[in-house]
Amino acid sequence: MTSLxxxxxxxxxxxxxxxxxxxxxxxxxxxxxxxxxxFITSAFLWLLLEAEFLALVLVLVYVGAVMVLFLFVIMMLNxxxxxxxxxFNKIAPLGLIVxxxxxxxxxxxxxxRSDQFLVTSSAVSSFDKxxxxxxxxxxxxxxxxxxxxxxxxxxxxxxIIVSISLTxxxxxGLKRQIVSKQVDIDPATRVKLVDMESEVNK
Amino acid sequence: MITLQSxxxxxxxxxxxxxxxxxxxxxxxxxxxxxxxxMLLAVNFNFIAFSYFSNDLTGQIFVFFxxxxxxxxxxxxxxxxxxxxRNKNTISVREFKQLKE
Numbered sequence: 133m134t135s136l137x138x139x140x141x142x143x144x145x146x147x148x149x150x151x152x153x154x155x156x157x158x159x160x161x162x163x164x165x166x167x168x169x170x171f172i173t174s175a176f177l178w179l180l181l182e183a184e185f186l187a188l189v190l191v192l193v194y195v196g197a198v199m200v201l202f203l204f205v206i207m208m209l210n211x212x213x214x215x216x217x218x219x220f221n222k223i224a225p226l227g228l229i230v231x232x233x234x235x236x237x238x239x240x241x242x243x244x245r246s247d248q249f250l251v252t253s254s255a256v257s258s259f260d261k262x263x264x265x266x267x268x269x270x271x272x273x274x275x276x277x278x279x280x281x282x283x284x285x286x287x288x289x290x291x292i293i294v295s296i297s298l299t300x301x302x303x304x305g306l307k308r309q310i311v312s313k314q315v316d317i318d319p320a321t322r323v324k325l326v327d328m329e330s331e332v333n334k
Numbered sequence: 335m336i337t338l339q340s341x342x343x344x345x346x347x348x349x350x351x352x353x354x355x356x357x358x359x360x361x362x363x364x365x366x367x368x369x370x371x372x373m374l375l376a377v378n379f380n381f382i383a384f385s386y387f388s389n390d391l392t393g394q395i396f397v398f399f400x401x402x403x404x405x406x407x408x409x410x411x412x413x414x415x416x417x418x419x420r421n422k423n424t425i426s427v428r429e430f431k432q433l434k435e
Contacts, residue, residue: 155355
């Protein structure tokens with residue numbers, strides 16, 4: 133067994149165990165933390181597949197942004213943990229059956245039909261070793277896929293607008309600044325000059 | 335030798351665990367969303383494995399776009415979740431049935 137295989141098996145077992153943790157933990161904070169562990173081990177496995185840029189993006193975007201957002205929402209909602217487990221046990225066998233069916237079908241496809249794959253299953257990669265992975269990706273992204281790139285930027289803008297407009301809340305009775313009324317003020321109605329005697333030499 | 339089949343098997347197991355998570359977690363819609371992220375990760379795994387074994391970078395480009403779209407999906411989903419929690423004061427999947435009634 134070579135060291136690469138050892139790394140692969142160690143990281144894939146960590147990945148599967150922590151993905152089970154995501155599904156089975158009762159406390160959503162623990163689930164989110166095991167999902168973070170999933171993403172980090174996947175990034176290591178993607179490094180084995182020579183997808184260096186995407187591995188780093190996975191850590192930066194998912195662990196750094198999306199999972200922090202998840203944890204933020206979990207903490208903000210302040211959910212009380214329910215202890216009743218009867219419903220969980222009633223549905224669990226169904227979930228197990230569905231999972232086993234999916235695994236069975238995909239295993240049949242992967243192992244029994246693998247002679248019909250159009251790719252060789254044990255090829256040593258021959259990506260261009262002279263330039264880095266991000267240069268290769270960027271060259272392809274900004275030439276062949278430039279329209280898709282622009283559209284994905286637009287979708288991210290859309291996500292910003294949608295999430296802000298969904299969560300924005302105007303409380304009743306809040307004292308807010310109304311600029312038009314402020315500009316509309318006439319100074320004569322505001323300042324009143326009063327005649328009175330001097331207080332000094334009294 | 336790590337073959338394409340080993341990566342595809344890993345991704346299949348990951349996908350099945352994610353699908354199981356959607357079914358068995360009826361209490362907490364946040365865990366359902368995390369299971370969806372898990373299934374997306376499995377699909378990305380397939381794309382990257384095929385890209386490596388067929389020497390074609392297009393698979394990695396697709397994963398790049400899927401990461402962007404999944405980030406947008408998570409943000410919008412969590413915003414909807416926050417709005418639902420404000421209105422119904424719960425995040426259990428079973429309580430969200432006003433469209434059925």
